[in-house]
Amino acid sequence: MNDTTVLWVHAHPEPDSLNGRLARHGMSHLRTTGATVLESDLYRMGWRPILDRQGLAPEGEPFRPTEHVRAAFATGRLPADVAAEQKKIRRADGIVVQFPLWWYGMPAMLKGWFDRVFVAGFAFGTDPDTGRRLRFEHGPFIGKRALVVATMGDRPASIGPRGKSGHFPELMFGLLHGTFAYTGMSALPPFAVPSADFLDDAGVSQAAAELTHRLDGLFTERPLAYRPQFQGDYTDEWELADHVRPGEAGLSVHLHDG
Incomplete structure (x- = not known):
């Protein structure tokens, strides 16, 4: 992993939470491999999450x-905090x-x-x-890899293929496919820590x-095989073409090996 740069973006209000501990562990491990690690701890930064007209539209x-x-963006007038985060993304592999x-999504701060x-x-x-x-x-982000790391209260089986809460990669479809893949990134299968509120020290260590x-597979693991948009799998209305997995529906049809 030498000569790579990784941006770690995380959002939890308590630094000593499980999220905080895992973030510090993960970033420390990446640095031991020789990677350069950039960090965006949104709560510590006091990140302003609201997109509004401020500084963007004339009164x-x-x-x-x-x-x-x-x-x-085109004229270099974005707020300084936004421009700084975009610079990190440009640097990151x-x-x-x-x-x-x-509530089955990202905290508002991260959204x-x-x-x-x-x-x-x-x-x-x-x-x-x-x-x-x-x-x-x-x-624009072709070549970059993206990994979701999420903690949750759900039991392990509840986020499995037949789980009540939905199979976790499908539960994260909006982020994995609609944000990462949409912008050209290679989205990796997400990493989940279920039953997070009940982990003892051994569970945290595991x-x-x-x-x-x-993290050791960040640049070698096979990404999710989402279908390309412009190579014949989709119509001009962005619907899966009739010849692709005919008669099937649901989120899995957008994966080559779904």
């Missing part, structure tokens, strides 16, 4: 988020996004990081010279060891 004019943020699963940082022109859009849509296999193993 008296309706705020059009995509249009105004794209223009601010791999991104670890870590959070506690709250707001994506809302403000992954903006039009930077994370997606259209090439101004060629007109090519910059997404999926044409995304979770740390399993996380270490996943």
